[in-house]
Amino acid sequence: METLRIITEEHQNLWRIAITVDLVADELEAGGKVDPAFFNSVFDYIEQFVDRVHHPKEDDFLFRVLRQRSAAAAEILDRLQAEHRSGPGHLEALRQALAASATGASGNRDFAAALRAYTQGLKAHIRCEEKDVMPLARQVLSADDWAGIDRAFLDNDDPVFGGRAKAEFRELFHRIAALAPESVGLGAHSAGELRPGSQPVGEVLLKVAGMESCYGRIKALKGIDLEVRRGETVALVGSNGAGKTTFLRTLSGVQPMSAGSLHFAGEDISRLRSDMRMRRGICQSPEGRQVFGPLSIEDNLRLGAYTQPKGHVEEDMEKIFAMFPILKEKRRLPAGTLSGGQQQMLAIGRALMGRPKLLLLDEPSMGLAPLLVQEVFNVVRALKEQGMTIILAEQNAFAALAIADRGYVLETGSVTLSGSGQELISNEQVRAAYLGM
Ligand SMILES: Nc1ncnc2c1ncn2[C@@H]1O[C@H](COP(=O)(O)OP(=O)(O)OP(=O)(O)O)[C@@H](O)[C@H]1O
Numbered sequence: 001m002e003t004l005r006i007i008t009e010e011h012q013n014l015w016r017i018a019i020t021v022d023l024v025a026d027e028l029e030a031g032g033k034v035d036p037a038f039f040n041s042v043f044d045y046i047e048q049f050v051d052r053v054h055h056p057k058e059d060d061f062l063f064r065v066l067r068q069r070s071a072a073a074a075e076i077l078d079r080l081q082a083e084h085r086s087g088p089g090h091l092e093a094l095r096q097a098l099a100a101s102a103t104g105a106s107g108n109r110d111f112a113a114a115l116r117a118y119t120q121g122l123k124a125h126i127r128c129e130e131k132d133v134m135p136l137a138r139q140v141l142s143a144d145d146w147a148g149i150d151r152a153f154l155d156n157d158d159p160v161f162g163g164r165a166k167a168e169f170r171e172l173f174h175r176i177a178a179l180a181p182e183s184v185g186l187g188a189h190s191a192g193e194l195r196p197g198s199q200p201v202g203e204v205l206l207k208v209a210g211m212e213s214c215y216g217r218i219k220a221l222k223g224i225d226l227e228v229r230r231g232e233t234v235a236l237v238g239s240n241g242a243g244k245t246t247f248l249r250t251l252s253g254v255q256p257m258s259a260g261s262l263h264f265a266g267e268d269i270s271r272l273r274s275d276m277r278m279r280r281g282i283c284q285s286p287e288g289r290q291v292f293g294p295l296s297i298e299d300n301l302r303l304g305a306y307t308q309p310k311g312h313v314e315e316d317m318e319k320i321f322a323m324f325p326i327l328k329e330k331r332r333l334p335a336g337t338l339s340g341g342q343q344q345m346l347a348i349g350r351a352l353m354g355r356p357k358l359l360l361l362d363e364p365s366m367g368l369a370p371l372l373v374q375e376v377f378n379v380v381r382a383l384k385e386q387g388m389t390i391i392l393a394e395q396n397a398f399a400a401l402a403i404a405d406r407g408y409v410l411e412t413g414s415v416t417l418s419g420s421g422q423e424l425i426s427n428e429q430v431r432a433a434y435l436g437m
């Protein structure tokens, strides 16, 4: 049932876009200006992704089999598929409404009304799939049915659904996030600081104040304040393009910081090069794992230890192998032969080889099947229990907050909410923004 998880993830992204568009429509009605670049990025995403991929995939695989297995499904599916077919036409009409309001041929109010009608339709459609179609599918489809459907949905080499295509959609989504008005953000709706939760663990190890970072003219981090105490696990959650990766990369020094200060173990490290930060004990497991495929597992681990005295290396490697026996078994094989989950273990192991005092994990659960996701979070929990200090960046907000002492919610480059992991999980605003259906 991987398929349902994928569809729900896609729905969550669409839902955040719909909420954002509604908020922008509010602003237009209140006299705000139309930003064609923002709307074009939204329309492009919907066209490229929803109309060309998301809907056809549902039609061709999930809905087709569901019709065969359930007579009751026909009525709902007829309606949903009619909506799939009319989607491109509605989008084209929106593009024309945008053009009309950009040239002043019609007022912003008309455009706002057209936007609202569209998002209402989109939300009703998503709600129906989540509340009616998915439960029915869970009920009536057999294990064999799911195997076939999942295979189609997970086909990574597929030119339309595959890994490369996914990366392109991510880029499109990031464009929307970058262009969304600051007042609105993407998946916004949360602000403030919750009551201090669990007792601070140790003294402050990392203090980030006013951190800013830019890509060209786009400011991806807009003044982040954040603290991590020794022994704490701190979750950094937020949707696509919120700035989690940029934050971690700026912290480890591979991405320039344009304003702000960084103190680590009492020392000002704002101007230290990344390798010197690594020597101080800031070690990162990067997004997308980035293991070196042709190199053996052992050699990948050795790379993680390049700042360490030679004497440590073999001993540390044995510790990693004790934690991840599968890596020991395959130690001489190229890392490229490992599965996604195993590569993630290797990426974490490589970071551990640098003897971190602060371990940065960037979306360790990304792209893994649910069982493996659980396993990765178990590893993080084990490290935490050994007293490791960890910053865990995750889109998988609930799983990350569940094991974190504290968390920060990041939205389009700003921290909008912070508090203990448990408080954030039970916070209405977080629930609305991240499970917003
Ligand atoms: N190399 C880049 N060039 C230009 N803009 C970038 C680059 N990398 C990221 N951005 C932009 O910076 C913003 C923050 O992106 P970032 O990758 O840090 O977010 P994220 O929270 O890690 O997202 P995700 O959950 O998708 O990994 C986004 O608007 C993104 O489009």
Ligand SMILES: [Mg+2]
Pocket: 244, 245, 246, 287, 362, 363
């Ligand atoms: Mg990221």
